[in-house]
Amino acid sequence: MDTKKVEKIAKALADPNRLLILKELRKNQDCLYCSDMYEFIDLTQPSISHHLKQLSDAELVIPVKEGRYVKYHLNAAMIDQYVEFLQTLKS
Amino acid sequence: MDTKKVEKIAKALADPNRLLILKELRKNQDCLYCSDMYEFIDLTQPSISHHLKQLSDAELVIPVKEGRYVKYHLNAAMIDQYVEFLQTLKS
DNA sequence: TAGACGTATTGAAATGTTTCGATAGATTAA
DNA sequence: TTAATCTATCGAAACATTTCAATACGTCTA
Numbered sequence: 001m002d003t004k005k006v007e008k009i010a011k012a013l014a015d016p017n018r019l020l021i022l023k024e025l026r027k028n029q030d031c032l033y034c035s036d037m038y039e040f041i042d043l044t045q046p047s048i049s050h051h052l053k054q055l056s057d058a059e060l061v062i063p064v065k066e067g068r069y070v071k072y073h074l075n076a077a078m079i080d081q082y083v084e085f086l087q088t089l090k091s
Numbered sequence: 092m093d094t095k096k097v098e099k100i101a102k103a104l105a106d107p108n109r110l111l112i113l114k115e116l117r118k119n120q121d122c123l124y125c126s127d128m129y130e131f132i133d134l135t136q137p138s139i140s141h142h143l144k145q146l147s148d149a150e151l152v153i154p155v156k157e158g159r160y161v162k163y164h165l166n167a168a169m170i171d172q173y174v175e176f177l178q179t180l181k182s
Numbered sequence: 183t184a185g186a187c188g189t190a191t192t193g194a195a196a197t198g199t200t201t202c203g204a205t206a207g208a209t210t211a212a
Numbered sequence: 213t214t215a216a217t218c219t220a221t222c223g224a225a226a227c228a229t230t231t232c233a234a235t236a237c238g239t240c241t242a
Contacts, residue, residue: 003107010105013177015230016098022180030182034189047231049190068188068239076181083174086104089113090167091121106200125219138201140220159209159218 001085009082012058017041018051022074025061030074092176100173103149108132109142113165116152121165 012018024040025032037048052072055061062073103109115131116123128139143163146152153164 003110006110007105007107010101010110011229014098014101014105016094017230019094019097019101026180026182043230044232045189046191046233050230053190065238070189074181079177079181083177086170086174086177089117090165090170091117102199108200126217134200135202136219137203137221141200144220156208156219161219 001081006082006085009058009060009078012054012060015051015054017043017047018055021051021055021072022060025072025074030076031071034070034072092172097173097176100149100151100169103145103151104173106142106145108134108138109146112142112146112163113151116163116165121167122162125161125163 013022020041021032021037024037028036034048034052037052038045041048041051043051052061052063056063056072059075059078062075064071064073104113111132112123112128115128119127125139125143128143129136132139132142134142143152143154147154147163150166150169153166155162155164
């Protein structure tokens with residue numbers, strides 16, 4: 001995993017609202033509609049959309065369009081890759 | 092590991108210069124003097140000091156005073172704890 | 183096809199982070 | 213004790229991120 005990617009993932013993980021999204025994804029069998037998120041995040045729609053974009057750009061979540069809805073899936077494989085990188089920081 | 096701590100670690104890891112410091116620490120048996128860091132980071136002394144503080148506050152590195160020098164040690168245990176948290180994000 | 187609905191984008195304000203020059207503090211060397 | 217050395221802190225400028233209101237874009241449904 002290259003440095004750019006590591007940085008993007010680290011930044012995506014460095015925000016309480018985005019962590020909350022990831023936690024709630026896990027609670028919900030790893031997928032949620034955009035519109036579900038109003039229930040646990042106290043932000044406006046554009047802000048939530050912005051955070052989802054950060055997570056998508058980092059490939060920590062994967063957006064799947066379903067008509068006018070978008071379902072977001074957790075990408076556990078990307079977490080694994082990031083963890084692998086963190087392990088290399090240790091001797 | 093509580094959310095505040097997770098956030099602090101994630102932020103500390105979300106900067107290319109700080110990642111570089113961690114990588115170089117690994118290369119050098121997990122410890123480096125502040126003054127060693129000029130060799131691989133192209134920043135002024137106050138900036139490097141600032142980054143070391145972020146890493147220390149996150150407990151990713153541990154500063155040990157040796158006279159007028161400070162030796163920074165990698166804290167692998169904290170990386171492990173963070174990895175453990177990341178694992179809980181997966182189902 | 184027109185209106186309603188869900189999501190994304192834009193632009194701007196507020197806030198946070200990074201960086202550096204200047205300077206302070208603490209320790210060693212002369 | 214004085215000067216030199218290493219690290220930390222302060223204050224300010226530059227830059228990046230977060231947030232929202234307004235609006236645009238797709239898609240569904242009536």
